[in-house]
Amino acid sequence: AQTVTQSQPEMSVQEAETVTLSCTYDTSESDYYLFWYKQPPSRQMILVIRQEAYKQQNATENRFSVNFQKAAKSFSLKISDSQLGDAAMYFCAYRSSLFGSGNTGKLIFGQGTTLQVKP
Amino acid sequence: DVKVTQSSRYLVKRTGEKVFLECVQDMDHENMFWYRQDPGLGLRLIYFSYDVKMKEKGDIPEGYSVSREKKERFSLILESASTNQTSMYLCASSPGAANYGYTFGSGTRLTVV
Numbered sequence: 001a002q003t004v005t006q007s008q009p010e011m012s013v014q015e016a017e018t019v020t021l022s023c024t025y026d027t028s029e030s031d032y033y034l035f036w037y038k039q040p041p042s043r044q045m046i047l048v049i050r051q052e053a054y055k056q057q058n059a060t061e062n063r064f065s066v067n068f069q070k071a072a073k074s075f076s077l078k079i080s081d082s083q084l085g086d087a088a089m090y091f092c093a094y095r096s097s098l099f100g101s102g103n104t105g106k107l108i109f110g111q112g113t114t115l116q117v118k119p
Numbered sequence: 120d121v122k123v124t125q126s127s128r129y130l131v132k133r134t135g136e137k138v139f140l141e142c143v144q145d146m147d148h149e150n151m152f153w154y155r156q157d158p159g160l161g162l163r164l165i166y167f168s169y170d171v172k173m174k175e176k177g178d179i180p181e182g183y184s185v186s187r188e189k190k191e192r193f194s195l196i197l198e199s200a201s202t203n204q205t206s207m208y209l210c211a212s213s214p215g216a217a218n219y220g221y222t223f224g225s226g227t228r229l230t231v232v
Binding site for chain 2: 004006009033035037042043044045047050091093095106107108109110111112
C-alpha cells in the first residue's frame, strides 16, 4: 500500500521569504500523480499544484513550485515571496494511475504541515 | 463555478443517534469520497463511490455506511454515533481520470456528545 509522509508538523516563514515544505511517499508503482493541497482556516481545500510522475520537469504555478525527485520518492513544495494569505495547512497527496476495485482514484494524504507566515 | 456542497457546517449529535451527512456535487463527476480529518492524522478515507449505487470501503469504514442513489449525491451515515466519531468530515468529487485532483466541500465539523 502507498503511504505519504510529511515530517514537519509546523513551519514558519517571514513574509516575502521563501519556504520549502517536505513530503516523501512510498509506492511500488511507476506511474502516478502527486498533489499539494492548501487548507486555510476557512477549511476549504484548494488544489495548489499537481505533478505527473512520468514528467521529469518540475511543475510550477506562479509562486509555487515543486522539487520532484522520483528515485528518492520526494515531492517538496517551495513557496516564494510568501504572503500572509499563504498561511494554511498544506497536504501532500498521492494518486495512483491504475484503475480497479479498491484503487479507483483514491487520494492518499500526508499528515499535513501548518504554515505560519510572520509579517 | 463548480461546487461540492455539504449540507451542514457544524453539527452536534448525541451518542447513539443515527446521523446523516449529505454531499452534493454539480460537476457530473463519477467519483465521490468521504474523508475524516483529525489533527496529526491527516485525511483518512472512509468510503468512496465510483458510480451510482456503487460503493467501496476506504481505510476506516467501521461505524459508517454510505448511500449513492443519484450521481450527484453521496451520503455518509453514522449508524449509531459515538464520541470517537467526533471529527471533521470532508466530501470530495473527481472525474474518472486519475490525473485530476479532487474538488472538496467545505467540511462538516461533527461533535458527538
